Amino acid sequence: MNYLPNTPKDREEMLKTIGVKSIEELFSDIPPALRFKGDMKLPAALSESEVAKLMRELAAKNTAQDFATFIGAGAYDHYVPAVVRHVLGRSEFYTAYTPYQPEVSQAVLQSIFEYQTMICELTGMDAANASMYDGASAAAESVTIASGLTRRKTALVSRSVHPETRGVTETYAKGHDITVKEVPFENGVTSVKELEKMLSGDVACVVIQQPNFFGNIEPVDEISSKVQAAGATLIVQVNPMSLGVLRPPAEYGAEIVVGEGQVFGNPMAFGGPFLGILAVKNKYLRRMPGRLVGETTDNRGQRGFVLTLQTREQHIRRERATSNICSNEALNALAATVYLSWLGKEGIKELAEHCVAKAHYLADAISGLKGYELAWKTPFFNEFAVKCPVDPEKIVKSLVEKKILAGYPLGRTYPELKDHLLIAVTEKRTKKEMDDLLAGLEGLA
Amino acid sequence: MRRLEPLIFEISKPGRKAYSLPALEVEKKPMSEYLPAGELRTTPAELPEVSEVDVVRHFTRLSQLNHGVDIGFYPLGSCTMKYNPKINEEAANLPGFTDIHPYAPEETVQGALQLMYELQEYLAEIAGMDKVSLQPAAGAHGELTGIHIIRAYHKSRNEAARTKILIPDSAHGTNPASGVLAGFQTVQIPSDSRGGVDIEALEKVMDETVAGLMLTNPNTLGLFDENIEKIQEIVHKKGGLLYYDGANANAIMGIARPGDMGFDVLHFNLHKTFSTPHGGGGPGSGPVAVKKELAQFLPVPVVEFDGQKYYLNYDVPNTVGRMKSFYGNFLVMVKAYAYIRSLGPDGLREASQDAVLNANYILRRILEYYDLPYDRHCKHEFVVSPQRIKKETGCHTMDISKRLLDYGVHPPTNYFPLIVDEAIMVEPTETESKETLDYFADALIAIAKEAYSNPEMLHKAPHTTVVGRLDEAGAAKNPRIRWQKGM
Amino acid sequence: MTYPVNLKYTETHEYAKIEGNKAYFGITHYAQDQLGDIVFVELPEVGREIKAGEIFATVESVKAVSDCYAPLSGKVVEVNENINDSPDLLNKDPHGEGWICAVEISDPSEVNKLMDVAAYEKHAAEGGGHH
DSSP, X not given: OOOOOOOHHHXXXXXXXXXXXXXXXXXTTSOGGGBOOSOOSOOOOOOHHHHHHHHHHHHHTOGGGGSEEOOOTTOOOOOOOHHHHHHHTOHHHHTOOSOOXXXXXXXXXXXXXXXXXXXXXXXXXXXXXXXXXXXXXXHHHHHHXXXXXXXXXXXXXXXXXXXXXXXXXXXXXXXXTOEEEEEOEETTEEOHHHHHHHOOTTEEEEEEEESOTTSBOOOHHHHHHHHHHTTOXXXXXXXXXXXXTBOOGGGGTOSEEEEEXXXXXXXXXXXXXXXXXXXXXXXXXXXXXXXXXXXEEBTTSOEEEEEOOGGGSHHHHGGGSSOOXXXXXXXXXXXXXXXHHHHHHHHHHHHHHHHHHHHHHHHHHHHTSTTOEESOOOOBSSEEEEEOSSOHHHHHHHHHTTTEEOOEEGGGTOGXXXXXXXXEOOTTOOHHHHHHHHXXXXXXX | OOOXXXXXXXXXXXXXXXXXXXXXXXXXXXXXXXXXXXXXXXXXXXXXXXXXXXXXXXXXXXHTTBOOTTTSOOOXXXXXXXXXXXXXXXXXXXXXXXXXXXXXOGGGOHHHHHHHHHHHHHHHHHHTOSEEEOOXXXXXHHHHHHHHHHHHHHHHTTOTTOOEEEEETTXXXXXXXXXXXXXXXXXXXXXXXXXXXXXXXXXXXXXXXXXXXXXXXXXXXXXXXXXXXXHHHHHHHTXXXXXXXXXXXXXXXXXXXXXXXXXXXXXXXXXXXXXXXXXTTOOOOOOEEEOGGGGGGSOSXXXXXXXXXXXXXXXXXXOOOOSSSTTSOHHHHHHHHHHHHHHHHHXXXXXXXXXXXXXXXHHHHHTTTSXXXXXXXXXXXXXXXXXXXXXXXXXXXXXXXXXXHHTTOXXXXXXXXXXXXXXXXXXXXXXXXXXXXXXXXXXXXXXXXXXXXXXXXXXXXXXXXXXXXXXXXXXXXXXXXXXXXXX | OOOOTTEEEOTXXXXXXXXXXXXXXXXXXXXXXXXXXXXXXXOOOTTOEEOTTSEEEEEEESSOEEEEEOSSOEEEEEEOXXXXXXXXHHHHOTTTTTOOEEEEESOGGGGGGSBOHHHHHHHHHTTOOOO
């Protein structure tokens, strides 16, 4: 199967117009020694129906697809409504490139403008960009922004921030000679005492996560006042769904908000494509990476939208750009926009409340099981850590048979929490699924 | 009838709803009993209140204001806007791919891991390289990963004094930005009279302070650098590495392999060469391929196969670390995988051949009116300049492009590469028919004639789009980047 | 276009308007014309010591960024806050209301290295290379 419309006769005519005898002649400037001879070792071409069958077979091997998942840890099993898939399936959106020609790109531009507005509303920030690769790279790039503005070279990242966010932040920091230091946690949240000790005059920013990787609510006011006193920037990574019930980070002094927008209408999809949210206070606007859409008027006096403040970007500023990002996650941002339109002002609150209520039901019930206890007494959103009487890896493995994904064993990334299982609950989890998990846990104790 | 669409916020009405939630089934107490009262939101976020019909109509109407590959020709240079096969989209929507958690136990996601493993193998073969990481989310992200790998390689050899990356003046803007982001100083290399790297200039700057050279081949002029053997010799002799920007790989599949040309690291853009759609800006996917000696620096995890099962390997001794959460843009990989399986080795080669044929055909058809800065056969794209038109009529590339919109065609890339004045960069791709190419060439010729007969017509174009030319300066002077209630 | 006689000019199209030991820096009419609609100017910090030839400001149009090189060495004593709100002052009145910053001159001998109006007019008319 290929997608070539040219007929042999077309090719002949075209070669004649070009003035060459064969297509081969068009490649004559490639040194003969470098020409690839023979056949690439790839499977032979398939018809569409064969490809369809192959893909279905591969998909079918992913048995996890119809399990009840209690794993969260940065990717959450929220329901994706049909309208999201429907709109994303419109090829006017998905077969377009970056909206460089605004006269024929108003759909993409206006939807991004709507997205930017929604993110500002949720976070309390002044400006949101059109998207980053994911929450982790958004956090990593926000550290660069803060370091650039404060001209300081140390970033403090709480150990209660997602381990992969910390990993990406460290990789990115290497290129800027920024030293990343880890702030320890205590009782499942950032240790304010330790943070205070680490806040020297060279600290550009402090990165925390709210709710944090363990699902816990951080003491944000205390953290924020220390960070502000040190003249550093507070960067908060949010689970944006939690902002249905939690106050916007701007209220407690965050100046840059990043987050993983997967929860807004994007499936778990084995980890990607996801949606990097990045929003800032005005002071950081001209250092913000990525695309930004602004409102303007056309030469007929109508409202229209364009890419704006483009001088920040690599295609203009090249080696002095704030970032190298070009392609982003626009279609995932569109999913979020459609999803948040569907959910609306009331829906996001109600959905977040369902997550909280269900998670607390399950947490209460687990802490009543013999041998199991909640790791901390700290308030949490929809995810919590449980100290288990058996190896959490064993729990996960044995519940696979019952089509339950029990949670994320924290020992994988926190040796000090070897016997802890991180459990997430979304609105999709039924009481029966939770009770099945409880029975499974009880049976293993 | 297309007309402008209000913002979703402007059709909001208090109390209107689209959502429904599953039964709660458990007790729900006031939120302040679960969460600290001080942490609760007191003012709701101003999200729209609309019905499901409102949502569908809003985005459907809005969609009609956009051009896309499925609507018409999209010859945007260096972007490879080829047709996005629908079977790939269907495959990526299978619940077996969409509904799997990235931390699900490996035995429950063997299909996903197998697909990734095989895709790694296919890309390595097409590139002529040894090992692949699928983690980078886009081309620029692949560049950054690749340059970090080059940095780690030199560091492992105690050659930290290599602080520079060489970049030709025709390079994509992401190249210098990626070099700097990975901690290097970038040095620009001029082009020679044939549009390739100026060998003398390269020899002059290539020394022990240089970590490597980033090259796109064919380059952004659509020209294959005939001196590539010499270039790789110069760079390698002084201990540098060669990075291949795969943005233009659509010209060479099965015809020449970067690995055989002497490149050490490269990235592919699955959203260009391997037909996955651009999504209005993303998501993309920018896998990185390396030679054997560099495999120890790849980002973690890498997908491996032990003969029985596929698994994620986090144990890469000198890894550059993590570039992204989880494993990359998986659903994009699914589409690229389906594409490679559909075309097979011959189909991929034929795609490149027709991409090059199509570009050369348009080029030769328009030369009576447009000037060619380097008179050679091009590869999958070419750059021309309307020098004569500009001089004789005052019409610029911008005017020609805006007028193309009235012909129902998306304009080529404008004003890039920077080394050609008034550049028009055309990449037709292989999935366009001779009729489409002729229509486009005829349109460019007609517009050239209009420039002489009625230049005002071009200056004021487009005339038929739903909005006219937009005030970009006004937008930048006074940024309005969000809607506000009562605005 | 005629250029004011009381200004001193650089090859890179900046000017210095000298008043006593103070000099006002800006970009010339030629420079603003080349850039088109100016949408943003990144101003230097007051108190910064600048050497002649160093970048003292960045001027942005919609799709270009241009560095401005200091005609003279000195300490920045004042910046033109008006251009934060109205960057188009650089287009409308580059040699007057559109000045960028003022410095206290630290080396008056550098003034002799700058072009006078006749030399600059010739330079601009020849296409003003070196920018």
